[in-house]
Amino acid sequence: MYYPDPTIPNVLIGCGALLSGVSLIRRELNPATQMGYSKFAKATKSSVMVPSKQGMLVIYLPSVVLCLLGGLWSLDQARHVKLVAFFSLLHFLKRIYEVLCVHRYSGQAILKDNIVIACSYAGFSITQLYFTSKVPSSATSSYEMGLGMALFFLGEGLNHYHHLILANLRKDGAKAYKIPQGGLFDYVWCPHYLGEIISFVAMTLLSQHMLIFIFQLSSVGYLAVRAYNTRLWYEQKFNITTKKPCLVPGLL
Template sequence: MDALLSRLFSSEEQELLTLDRMAHILFFMAACTFLTLLFENVPYGRYASSRYGFPVDARFAWFVQELPAFLVPLCLVLWTSSAKTSLLPNQLLIAMYFCHYVQRSLIYPFLIRGGKATPVISFALAFVFCVFNGYMQIRYLSHYAEYPAHWVTHPCFITGAVLWLVGYLVNVHSDHILRNLRKPGETGYKIPTGGMFEYVSGANFLGEITEWAGFALACHSVQSAAFAIFTAVVLSSRAVAHHKWYLAKFEDYPKSRKALIPFLF
């Protein structure tokens, strides 16, 4: 894989500049996505539409689209000269990333019960994003990111790591609640209860936003910041859409429950 990278980039300086430009592209995409989502929901799940192509089975779509976010970084760590992977801060940050995507790509898709098919365009865009972001995050952390020797005891790292862990646990627990809303043979939607769903409609989205915000704080890089902001834009829009949908569908939906931020929003 080093041979491939050497063909793509004439020097490490050029690759690092490319990684920075990729982050700037993601910032731009976050802004464009924010404007787009003011007028339309992300077209998957309950908002899937035939306008975005033929449907792809939900389990297959989630597995295939998320897999590059695991496999591309794995190849970078195992089969390139990963100069920084021997350093503790880099190891811990890479472990945070892999912990999420092992669960999201290798476990979560096989736990899905039913689930609406994903339009092929949404599926393809998610696949491309996972390739793009997986390379950007892990190539930077494994080969270029430099931290002070005491970084793991720095307040930014500790706070970020705690936020990441809390967000990860909320995300996984909320997914578990959603999967178990229906008993075998049941169809239709139900009001989720328990965990952070007692406070917000988008508990799973709140968990993932918190997770990557913590990761960005611990990483202290433009690449991780771009990822956190893009994630927040997409998932906050989805949380608001879910909240409005629940209020319209269920007359007994808890009026005190917020969309994304407990007690506030």
């Protein structure tokens, strides 16, 4: 892992990443300000709503375009920069494939929230590539990058497998929510988020930059709160009390 010099810009960026993570988590903990998509899309009179599929395309398409451009730019950069560009692109292409061909959505999303998420993904994609390019090749660890690649495929595979289970709950065409079963759903409420978090760890190992680790901590915090809210949502929706953890089997 590469630790940049503690210059004023680097310290400010690190603190900014931490503060924005804390504000994102606080926002998600408040039911009135949760990001409005999927189960948590609560329309108000002034909200502009779009079908969930279109909302998800708004979220992911800008990042695909930026990652494609970043991939072209990375061609004459060091190996670790090329790897980060390639795996970022792969991640967003997988998400677009799932939005178009896997997920069976039931509702609508708040367009403004989708645009906010799209901007944060796009901004992070550029930031990640930029900081990765600042890591000198001599400071990279082949072991960490190898582990990063393995974890990327593990995380994305786990995430995709559980998206398929969720989609199968609606294979009869019904839009209702059911309690998911099978795979790690038997042990946690949100194994697809666990997969995504493993992917975050993978991208941190591939980028090798400490500031990217701080940015990814915010994303982990956001998904952890979203998983916690999902568990509360299942308890209310199905009138159950549960000891099943949100994210990590046997733990939390």
